[in-house]
Each structure stands twice: as C-alpha cells, then as structure tokens.
Amino acid sequence: MRINENILISSLTTMRLGGPARYVLEVETPGEVADAYGFAEQYHLPTFPLGYGANTLGHDEGFNGVIIINRMRGITDDFTADGARLKVMGGEYWDNVVAHACEKGLTGIEALSKIPGLAGAAPVQNIGAYGQQVSDTLESIEVYDVASRTYKTLSNQDLKFDYRESILNTTERGRYFVISITLKMKPGEMSRPFYNSVEKYIADHNIKDFSPASIRNIVSTIRAEKIPDPLEKASSGSFFHNIYLSDEEAEKAEEKGYPVFRGKDGNKINAGWLIEKAGFKGKLLNGIRVSDKAALVLINESAKSYNDLAKAREEIVGHVYDKFGYWLKQEPVELQ
Numbered sequence: 245m246r247i248n249e250n251i252l253i254s255s256l257t258t259m260r261l262g263g264p265a266r267y268v269l270e271v272e273t274p275g276e277v278a279d280a281y282g283f284a285e286q287y288h289l290p291t292f293p294l295g296y297g298a299n300t301l302g303h304d305e306g307f308n309g310v311i312i313i314n315r316m317r318g319i320t321d322d323f324t325a326d327g328a329r330l331k332v333m334g335g336e337y338w339d340n341v342v343a344h345a346c347e348k349g350l351t352g353i354e355a356l357s358k359i360p361g362l363a364g365a366a367p368v369q370n371i372g373a374y375g376q377q378v379s380d381t382l383e384s385i386e387v388y389d390v391a392s393r394t395y396k397t398l399s400n401q402d403l404k405f406d407y408r409e410s411i412l413n414t415t416e417r418g419r420y421f422v423i424s425i426t427l428k429m430k431p432g433e434m435s436r437p438f439y440n441s442v443e444k445y446i447a448d449h450n451i452k453d454f455s456p457a458s459i460r461n462i463v464s465t466i467r468a469e470k471i472p473d474p475l476e477k478a479s480s481g482s483f484f485h486n487i488y489l490s491d492e493e494a495e496k497a498e499e500k501g502y503p504v505f506r507g508k509d510g511n512k513i514n515a516g517w518l519i520e521k522a523g524f525k526g527k528l529l530n531g532i533r534v535s536d537k538a539a540l541v542l543i544n545e546s547a548k549s550y551n552d553l554a555k556a557r558e559e560i561v562g563h564v565y566d567k568f569g570y571w572l573k574q575e576p577v578e579l580q
C-alpha cells in the first residue's frame with residue numbers, strides 16, 4: 245500500500261478544485277483494502293474511496309481524512325457457450341474495458357466508450373450514455389464491506405440500479421469499497437433504434453457496420469465533438485441529472501412545448517436543453533464556463549475556488565427553476 249500525505253484534491257479530480265487531503269492511500273491488493281480502512285480507524289479519520297476523480301468535486305478546505313484509491317488493474321476473460329464473463333479489477337481504466345470488449349466482438353458496453361474513470365466507480369452511479377448503462381451487463385461486484393470488515397460479492401439485483409443510482413451512492417454510500425466488477429456479455433450487436441445522435445451519424449455517413457467496434461468509433465467521434473477531454477479542459481462531464489417525469493408530468497410538459505423524450509428508461513427532459521433555454525449556453529460565470537457545445541457540461545476555465553463553482557451552480561439552478569419549475573440535481577459527488 246502506498247501512503248501519501250497532504251495531496252491536493254485538485255490534482256486527483258478532473259474539475260481540478262480542492263485543497264489538501266491529509267492521506268491518500270493507494271491499494272494494490274484486495275488484502276490492502278482492509279489495511280487501508282484499518283489505518284483510517286487507527287487515526288480516527290473519515291474515509292473516501294476515489295477513482296479517477298471524474299465525478300468528484302473537492303472543497304477548498306480539503307479533506308481531513310483518508311482517500312483510498314484502487315490501483316488493482318487487469319481484465320480476465322472467461323468464455324462460456326453463450327458469451328463471456330469479463331472480470332475487471334476496479335483500478336482498471338474504464339475505457340480500456342470497453343476497448344477490450346469491442347476487440348472481442350462483445351456487445352453491451354460499446355456505447356459507454358470514452359467515459360472517463362476507473363472500472364470500480366462504474367457501478368457507483370450506474371454510468372450510462374447513448375442508450376446503454378453498465379447495469380445492463382454487470383453481473384456482480386467484489387467488495388470490501390467496511391461495516392462487517394469482510395469481503396463479499398454483491399449481485400446486480402443487490403445493487404438496486406436506477407438512473408445514475410445504485411445502493412453505492414444512496415442507501416449504502418461509503419459502506420463498500422469496490423475491488424472488482426464482473427460483466428456478462430454476448431457476441432453480437434446493439435439493437436436498433438440507436439440513440440438519436442448515433443442514428444443521425446449513421447445516416448449522414450452511410451454506415452452499415454453496427455459491430456461493437458464500429459459503434460465505439462461512432463460514439464467516440466460524437467463525444468469528441470461535444471464533450472471536453474478532461475486532460476485538456478477541467479470538468480466533471482454532465483453537471484446535472486436529466487429530469488425524469490411521470491406520464492402525467494410529461495403530458496403537462498409537452499403542453500408547455502418542452503421537448504420530452506419517451507425512451508425505454510422513462511420520460512425525460514434533457515437538462516442541457518433547460519440550461520440552454522435559460523440562456524446560459526457558452527456563458528462564463530465566476531470562471532466556470534457553461535460549454536457552448538453541450539450546456540450540461542460546466543468547464544472550470546479560471547475558477548479560483550469551490551465557491552466560484554457553487555455560485556455558478558446556484559445561478560443556473562435558480563434561473564432554470566424560475567423559468568421552467570424544475571430543480572436541477574447535481575451529478576458529481578462532493579468529497580467531504
């Protein structure tokens with residue numbers, strides 16, 4: 245286990261904000277996870293499991309506690325009669341997992357290409373994009389249970405997945421440290437219709453190949469045009485959740501002329517549309533730029549502190565509520 249002291253959270257998170265963390269422990273074996281929690285207990289300090297920091301916001305005062313990062317990497321294939329199981333260590337970079345599955349012709353996660361982060365964080369908020377979510381293929385995860393100090397396997401059902409939700413970021417937040425994830429995948433292709441922007445790209449470029457590798461290429465190209473690379477521009481990706489509506493609410497919204505998408509996962513209004521129509525697209529608020537390509541993405545251009553971000557967030561949330569009557573819910577997690 246590597247023990248680091250006084251590490252700036254801004255250097256561990258893609259929004260690049262946040263003061264020093266007292267300890268950052270990097271665990272390299274399952275056994276070291278228990279050691280890391282034991283270390284925190286010994287010093288009576290709170291803990292926070294961190295991956296790549298692509299969905300986490302640091303605060304100016306830092307974190308007087310122990311950040312634990314999974315550094316276990318590797319993907320193991322187990323081919324079965326009807327497909328394959330991929331066991332992925334939680335410290336593996338997520339996009340390597342997608343690339344690996346696509347190379348093997350396995351379908352299920354190709355639309356999740358280029359989502360920044362580590363595999364261990366993928367089930368936490370049930371990452372999703374372009375019509376797929378990790379919960380569609382995730383079979384189980386191996387965890388360290390901080391409450392009982394034991395190693396366990398949790399099944400897909402145990403995790404109670406929903407839109408950007410699982411027990412890991414709701415009822416049992418902080419209880420489990422994800423060691424590895426197991427995906428169950430099949431050879432084949434995603435079924436049509438694809439997400440609107442993918443269908444448009446296919447039509448515009450007359451594409452006939454819908455293999456996982458081809459969809460990966462398409463999604464990667466679409467994302468590169470719209471979503472900033474966290475290595476070039478500081479952001480946490482989508483800053484707010486989309487708004488999900490009951491059938492009754494969806495009808496009311498449509499009567500008001502709001503665009504409601506009725507998909508497999510329910511009725512939704514794109515939060516980016518609300519932000520754009522509230523007049524924020526491309527605006528700079530306290531050093532935080534509302535992306536001019538995707539209004540749901542907030543970019544830290546020159547913010548000096550977490551407070552700058554908080555002020556920008558409040559301005560956007562307040563205006564969207566005044567104009568449309570919907571409260572936007574923040575997606576990234578606060579490291580505190």
Ligand SMILES: Cc1cc2nc3c(=O)[nH]c(=O)nc-3n(C[C@H](O)[C@H](O)[C@H](O)COP(=O)(O)OP(=O)(O)OC[C@H]3O[C@@H](n4cnc5c(N)ncnc54)[C@H](O)[C@@H]3O)c2cc1C
Pocket residue numbers: 258292293294295296297298299300314334359360361362363364365366368369370371372373412413420421422423471472473474479480481482577
């Ligand atoms: C440019 C950009 C684009 C993005 N696009 C998408 C997208 O299309 N779809 C999408 O769903 N998300 C997207 N995101 C958000 C982000 O990529 C995902 O949430 C990703 O899963 C975060 O992984 P991470 O390793 O960075 O997690 P972190 O930010 O490090 O952690 C996120 C949460 O998971 C917990 N966690 C991390 N590791 C563990 C572990 N081993 N055990 C237990 N808990 C853990 C943390 O405590 C925290 O609560 C985007 C982000 C960026 C910056």
